[in-house]
Amino acid sequence: MRVLLIEDDVKIASFILKGLKAEGFAVDHAADGENGLHLALTEPYDLAVIDIMLPQKDGFEIIAAIRREKANFPIIILSARGATEDKVKGLQLGSDDYLTKPFAFSELLARIQALLRRSSGASEPTRLEAGDLSMNLITREVVRQGRRIELQPLEFSLLEYLLRNAGKVVSKTMIMEHVWDYHFDPQTNVVESRIYHLREKIDKGFETKLIHTVRGVGYVLKTAE
Numbered sequence: 001m002r003v004l005l006i007e008d009d010v011k012i013a014s015f016i017l018k019g020l021k022a023e024g025f026a027v028d029h030a031a032d033g034e035n036g037l038h039l040a041l042t043e044p045y046d047l048a049v050i051d052i053m054l055p056q057k058d059g060f061e062i063i064a065a066i067r068r069e070k071a072n073f074p075i076i077i078l079s080a081r082g083a084t085e086d087k088v089k090g091l092q093l094g095s096d097d098y099l100t101k102p103f104a105f106s107e108l109l110a111r112i113q114a115l116l117r118r119s120s121g122a123s124e125p126t127r128l129e130a131g132d133l134s135m136n137l138i139t140r141e142v143v144r145q146g147r148r149i150e151l152q153p154l155e156f157s158l159l160e161y162l163l164r165n166a167g168k169v170v171s172k173t174m175i176m177e178h179v180w181d182y183h184f185d186p187q188t189n190v191v192e193s194r195i196y197h198l199r200e201k202i203d204k205g206f207e208t209k210l211i212h213t214v215r216g217v218g219y220v221l222k223t224a225e
Contacts, residue, residue, distance in 0.1 A: 006036030024157035033057025052079040067094035128163040131223035162221040171218035
């Protein structure tokens with residue numbers, strides 16, 4: 001999942017970036033409202049965390065502008081302004097949640113996860129499956145044929161992205177945008193490298209291979225050749 005953080009406080013931004021990346025999120029950071037709004041409107045994010053008091057454009061302006069273009073884009077306000085009127089204004093403009101500073105990272109993470117589940121529909125699963133492979137999104141446990149598979153955070157995020165798009169071919173560019181927090185560089189082999197290591201854990205030793213290469217296009221996770 002790819003998250004946009006619009007926050008001008010360097011320490012808070014660093015704290016959130018470190019925490020979300022450790023949980024397997026791809027995160028882009030904007031330190032001012034102008035750049036933040038540009039990213040929100042031009043890049044394919046799954047959710048945004050937005051401060052209110054920002055240079056150039058404040059959070060309220062950003063949310064109003066986003067809502068004019070993206071009606072269902074999940075937004076969480078994270079602000080030191082905890083007055084009721086600020087919360088009401090933020091929610092009325094279109095934010096989905098409002099968390100005041102200081103905050104516990106665990107609470108922010110829980111709200112992000114809950115909002116992502118709601119934004120995908122009321123029946124959003126807590127488990128993803130393909131054939132004999134199962135991923136628990138709550139416990140982050142991956143099992144194949146009863147064997148538990150230990151994955152690093154980036155490997156988990158990559159597998160989650162492939163499972164969510166099971167049966168669909170995803171390009172290296174799409175993978176880079178949704179799993180990593182930087183843009184695709186055609187000269188890098190980071191995707192191929194991660195796919196190789198993921199295959200070593202997911203497919204090696206199993207008769208049915210799940211992760212397939214579509215030459216010249218990308219990759220697809222499927223249960224049949």
